Amino acid sequence: MTLRFIVLTDGQGGGKTALMEELLRNFAWLNRVAALLEAISFTRGLGVSRAEPRSQRLMDALQIGLGDALRCVLADGTPHLVLCHRGSLDPLAYWLARGWEKEE
Structure with a gap:
């Protein structure tokens, strides 16, 4: 299985989701x-x-589970680009901004 992960970054309303949706619809x-x-x-x-x-x-837990499920489905060996929305990393920023410890 060859998976290449690409994280799309930009501010809110920057077109990340629109780009992902367009590529998924494009033949x-x-x-x-x-x-x-x-x-x-x-x-x-x-x-x-x-x-x-x-x-x-x-x-x-959900983000890890989604990634694991995607890897399982794509395990047939077909090369894929996997687009990740930067928002999948946002929870950590909110967590630390609230003063919660990383270990919690």
Whole structure:
């Protein structure tokens, strides 16, 4: 399996999600590109407030699980570019900004 991970970075509203969606719809990129979605979009409605430390653990576990699932699905050996939204790293920034320890 050959996977190359590319992290798209830019500010809010910079077009990261739009680019990912366009590439996923474009026939020329079919079966050549995949997207690793942000865990935060899956946490809404789970009953864990983003103000608590356990929300960070939830997002970390989800993000790791999403990555593992994508690797499993793409394990057939077909080379893929995997686009990652910078937002998948944002939880750490919020965690540290609240003064929580990394080890929590």
